[in-house]
Amino acid sequence: MGIGRMGRKLRAYNLVKTLFVLVALAVSACHREVAMPPLPLRNIALTDKFFDVWPTSPTRAFIVGDRGKVLLTEDGGRTFKRIDIGTQLGVFGIQMTDDQNGYLCGQDGLIMRTRDGGKTWKRLDSRTHLFIFGLSFPDANHGFFVGDRALVESTTDGGESFVKRQLQKLFPPELADYALPYEEPVLYSASFTDVDHGWVVGELGRIWATENGGKSWNEQQQSLLPQWKREPGINDDKRFLDFLLPTFFSVSFRDQKHGAACGLEGWVIQTDDGGKTWNFAHQADKPGAAPDSLVPGASQIPARDPLFSIDLFGGDQGITTGLTGTVLRLQPNGAWAHDPSVPALPFPLSQARFFDAQHGWIVGYGTILYTADGGKTWHFCQG
Incomplete structure (x- = not known):
């Protein structure tokens, strides 16, 4: 058993x-x-922060952003290719001077150059660790970079060497102690129409212009002071009233005479004489509507969105983008109207650039938009 x-x-x-x-x-x-095979890595995510875009043809464009991200599309945003530039530093600006040559800039003094159409990028010796926010190259060899602490760097040999300077107002000795809050303003954007004529804008309403390739510079914001009707605050020093203008984040010139800039308090300024005089531009609720009658500097309720980018293109076109998906288009009467054709997105829109009157891009936080019909319709790129 x-x-x-x-x-x-x-x-x-x-x-x-x-x-x-x-x-x-x-x-x-x-x-x-x-x-199941691993899911493909998406080139565009809601967590991305895109800062700049540069189109080289109606359908080809580079997009740059946070953590060294550089994307290339050659089919109008239907597909994107990620380019490894060998760094995780944020890239704030990019410009291709032709199909083969281009430059980018960013954190920690980052300046890089490509000679093969963006396939590979080489870091250049910028001689600084300051953030570089903007760049402008009128040709493949002559270029200007602007950034933190009033930084301006220029090159005449395609980045083989740089001349570095601080572009700021020099105060007399008797004002030196009082001027400390106004020293070394951040410079955010540059626009050169040729190797001689260029403009730089930045913090505290700074506008600088050169007519000799950066050998000398002149301030241009003085014409805005009588138009800015804000009363100085109790702690504002009246000896520095021209430093109480709003910060400008972006500037764009279509030729030596016609330019525009935008910035912190949602105002656009314009010039038709190369910056000898600047004027605050009015806005409209929609295309065709009458311009508003707001007084520059007066209290606004609700406050306007800051505007981060502006691009003048074609013979008479212009676009500017801002904080909560704001997009304004230049109207024939000189006003800037809110553009209802752009999808309503609550995200910061960092940059808009058009290749020509029909083909353009808008990039921002988690956002890439493309138009092939002059902005009548916009395609949301999925990556």
């Missing part, structure tokens, strides 16, 4: 063991059958 019971136990144990092995094999076989 004992032996028989033991035999039955052994057979039952072996049966359970066999069933366990068969189940394990079946489960593993099922896992092998339903195994």
